Amino acid sequence: MAIRTIVRLTPAKPKAGEEFKLQAVAQHPNEPGTRRDAQGNLIPANYISLVEVYFEGEKVAEARPGPSTSANPLYGFKFKAEKPGTFVVKLKDTSGDTGEGSVKLELA
């Protein structure tokens, strides 16, 4: 099952040269592998270990989160607005599952 990913920009329409935030939220339990279920068995680790941000097909940022990321994690980045285009955020977890979300950057 693909990881549900939502990407948004703040402000939604930045001016040219202005800084803006890109925030990605994923729907994922991010099990760290240290938690136990109701029967006391360890829940196996399964967390997002790779976050890549692409702008117009070019990789512009990468994060490698460890197991201690919260469930339904948020990843925030800051960019400077130069030209309009499309941001794509790609996620991959330790079980090999992937997710993708995109947002269009329009300049005000």
Added chain:
Amino acid sequence: MNRRAFLKTTGAALSAMALAGFPVRAQGLEGEDLANLEKALQEALGKGFKDLTPSNLVKLTMPAIAESGANVPAEVEVNLPGGQVKAIHLFADKNPTPRLVTFMPMKAMPYYATRVRLAETSAIRAVVETADGKLLLASASTRVTVGGCG
């Protein structure tokens, strides 16, 4: 109790509190665990805690108190031009896996925000690798009421 006696005792108590408060702050952060941190630093960077330079160019924002360790907002910003920052690492001293995240800004600005799990009250470290090979450090501490790792 008359007014004079009251002032005398409260004054003495206050100054004792002030005296006791300062050495605690000088000892460092709450929830420090340098042995655990050192292992993670060696693993991630091949460097130890003594190789890190505390710097006010790095701004690490953590809440002072988190009710639940399962979801603690963390934000780090480096006051350097984007091209000069190679990577930003976050560590929590007391976590079973202290390394929280490694972020490579590439074309992005040296800023990263996320939400992390903290096992217990812990010191948090932001370690910034600069392009000229320096390792800058910023520390913060978050008090956790309920842990998020177990």
